[in-house]
Amino acid sequence: xxLPLPPLPPLPWADRRRVVxxxxxGVGIAVGTYGVSFGALATTSGLSVxxxxxxxxxxFTGGSQFALVGVxxxxxSALSGTLTALLLGSRxxxxxxxxxxxxxxxxxxxxxxxxxxxxxxxxxxxxQDDEESARLAFWSTGLAVFILWNIATAVGALGATALxxxxxxxxxxxxxxxxxxxxxxRLKGRVPWLTALVAAAVALALTPVLAAGVPVLVAGVVxxxxxxxxxxxxxxxxxxxxxxxxxxxxA
Amino acid sequence: xxxxxxxxxxxxxxxxxxxxxxxPARVLASAxxxxxxxxxxxxxxxxxxxxxxxxxxxxxALDARAAGLAFAVVALLLRAPFLAVVVGAAAVAAALRAxx
Numbered sequence: 271x272x273l274p275l276p277p278l279p280p281l282p283w284a285d286r287r288r289v290v291x292x293x294x295x296g297v298g299i300a301v302g303t304y305g306v307s308f309g310a311l312a313t314t315s316g317l318s319v320x321x322x323x324x325x326x327x328x329x330f331t332g333g334s335q336f337a338l339v340g341v342x343x344x345x346x347s348a349l350s351g352t353l354t355a356l357l358l359g360s361r362x363x364x365x366x367x368x369x370x371x372x373x374x375x376x377x378x379x380x381x382x383x384x385x386x387x388x389x390x391x392x393x394x395x396x397x398q399d400d401e402e403s404a405r406l407a408f409w410s411t412g413l414a415v416f417i418l419w420n421i422a423t424a425v426g427a428l429g430a431t432a433l434x435x436x437x438x439x440x441x442x443x444x445x446x447x448x449x450x451x452x453x454x455x456r457l458k459g460r461v462p463w464l465t466a467l468v469a470a471a472v473a474l475a476l477t478p479v480l481a482a483g484v485p486v487l488v489a490g491v492v493x494x495x496x497x498x499x500x501x502x503x504x505x506x507x508x509x510x511x512x513x514x515x516x517x518x519x520x521a
Numbered sequence: 522x523x524x525x526x527x528x529x530x531x532x533x534x535x536x537x538x539x540x541x542x543x544x545p546a547r548v549l550a551s552a553x554x555x556x557x558x559x560x561x562x563x564x565x566x567x568x569x570x571x572x573x574x575x576x577x578x579x580x581x582a583l584d585a586r587a588a589g590l591a592f593a594v595v596a597l598l599l600r601a602p603f604l605a606v607v608v609g610a611a612a613v614a615a616a617l618r619a620x621x
Contacts, residue, residue: 300602307607321527328531331538333562338530340569345578348526352533358565359534364558366541375542384539440614443589446574447610450593451603453566465560466567473568477576485576486568493564494557 286403290394294410297390301332302418308335309426311445314436315343319427326423330416331388333452334359337486340445346483354486365392372396372404386412461497469493589614 281289305326312322317339325335334355341351366387372395375383391412398404433439457463473489480488574590575581589610596606 304603307604317523317527321523325527325531328528329534331534333566334530334534337565337569338526340573342523342526344572344576348522348529352526352529354565354569355530356533356537358562359530359537361558361562362534362538363541364555366538367544368541370542373542380542381539384542385535387538387541438615438618440585440589440611440616440618443574443586443614444607444611446570446586446590447593447607448603449566449570449573450590451597451606453563453570454597456563456566462560462563465563469564469567470571473571474575474581477572477581478579482576482578486565486572489568490561490565493568494560497560498553498557 280400283402286400287406290398290403290407291410294394294407294414297394297411298414298418301390301415302422304332305419305422306426306429307444307448308332308339309423309428310430310433311336311343311426311441311448312339312423313427313430314433314439314441315339315445317342319424319431322427323420323424326420329355329359330385330419331359331362332419333389336445336448336452340449341483341486343442343445344482346486347481350481350483350487354483354490357487357490361389362387365389368392369395369408372401373408374405383408383412386416388412388415390415465493465497468496585614585617588617 280286308326309322312325312335313319317325325338329335329338337358338351338355341354342348366384369383369387369392373380373383386408391408394411395404395408398407430436430441436442453466457466469489469492472492473485476485476488479485570590574586575583577584592613593606593610596609601609
């Protein structure tokens with residue numbers, strides 16, 4: 271039994287705009303700071319400052335950037351690093367499908383918008399109540415994260431080159447922690463947890479057998495395939511797309 | 522070789538984003554495809570976490586990195602911000618190594 275509540279009057283556009291812009295900047299600042307850790311880890315993993323900054327400008331999707339750097343740092347080949355990064359980046363395709371009708375962008379506008387399709391801009395856009403706010407949230411969050419992520423990457427890259435022996439500083443341990451930090455907000459529900467545990471176990475079991483970098487790729491695909499077959503469609507339906515900003519999951 | 526990986530990753534990641542905005546929605550409308558695409562990042566990130574922490578070339582090792590990861594778990598449970606998790610894990614591993 272629920273009493274019919276009178277609908278709340280919508281806020282005037284000027285107020286909604288202020289709220290959206292403030293939230294976007296907040297997400298941008300929070301995510302941008304992760305760029306420092308990416309810059310530092312990338313340069314201590316053997317990338318030059320230029321390569322590190324190029325990744326943040328051109329690839330601009332944190333999970334894939336960390337993946338490429340992590341696989342290379344662990345002695346994996348350029349090919350397995352690239353494939354892991356691309357598999358991780360494939361989720362942005364789904365985000366784009368979700369965003370396309372909201373943004374209604376074509377031509378150059380769509381080409382620019384594509385680069386800003388990341389976890390945070392998607393979450394902020396689809397969390398809005400109306401299309402006007404959604405568009406503003408997408409563009410303002412995407413641009414705020416883009417600018418701050420790239421400044422922070424450069425700061426981290428330049429800072430780390432001045433730091434010295436990465437192992438003495440524990441930076442190799444920081445890479446694992448960074449991946450866990452990216453994973454954490456996605457571990458909601460039984461199927462995601464199972465997927466994570468199976469993938470981790472398969473990757474470790476294959477490490478002595480396969481070339482560095484390959485176990486991660488195989489584990490990723492195997493874990494999804496196994497769970498895909500076993501999970502009933504009802505369970506699969508429990509997995510929801512992120513619909514609110516998850517500050518723990520960078521770009 | 523690193524430049525090739527950087528550029529291939531960059532071009533590929535951009536095209537994956539652009540494809541989402543460009544192809545008709547029904548191409549990826551299947552619930553099964555969506556589920557797989559949502560689970561894939563989870564599997565890859567979990568595998569990367571495990572290998573980065575316990576992998577040592579082609580062998581496994583239990584060293585200061587595991588203590589760093591344990592710190593990260595506790596910090597995440599306490600809802601610490603990402604940067605604190607990463608820096609703290611490094612500090613724990615560095616401190617253990619300094620102690621020998």
